[in-house]
Amino acid sequence: MIIGDRLRALREERKLSQGDIEKRTGLLRCYISRVENGHTVPAIETLEKMARALEIPMYQLFYEGDEPPKLPYLLKRKSSDVNLWGSTGKDARFLNKLCRVLSKTDEDGRKLVMFMVHKMAHR
Numbered sequence: 001m002i003i004g005d006r007l008r009a010l011r012e013e014r015k016l017s018q019g020d021i022e023k024r025t026g027l028l029r030c031y032i033s034r035v036e037n038g039h040t041v042p043a044i045e046t047l048e049k050m051a052r053a054l055e056i057p058m059y060q061l062f063y064e065g066d067e068p069p070k071l072p073y074l075l076k077r078k079s080s081d082v083n084l085w086g087s088t089g090k091d092a093r094f095l096n097k098l099c100r101v102l103s104k105t106d107e108d109g110r111k112l113v114m115f116m117v118h119k120m121a122h123r
Contacts, residue, residue, distance in 0.1 A: 006061055008036040010054050018101070024053035 011021060018036075027049065034040040039095045040112040042050070086095035102110060 002038055003061065004036045007050055010056065010060070014054060021050065021053050025049040067076045110117065
């Protein structure tokens with residue numbers, strides 16, 4: 001599904017113009033047009049504004065229907081899995097720091113780190 005097509009369909013279904021959405025959201029009409037035509041991918045905050053302007057819950061932007069789809073059955077964790085590494089304490093702080101550093105690393109750096117981890121894991 002292309003979000004722009006869905007936004008246009010919902011807007012037209014409610015008989016609103018792009019100008020009406022502009023007034024309700026504060027977004028420029030040319031930006032709304034670019035989103036609807038697939039030239040721009042809106043941020044989550046923008047989608048929230050559009051959902052409010054269309055007077056619908058945000059989930060309806062992503063699929064049709066009055067209610068969210070049923071969640072698939074997911075296996076439940078065993079009680080011994082509750083304390084996974086990195087979920088609490090010092091390990092959680094270390095994992096958080098590692099994620100921040102890796103997010104600032106370029107693609108080549110991440111590949112190098114993954115290569116080193118792979119080598120260490122097979123020792």
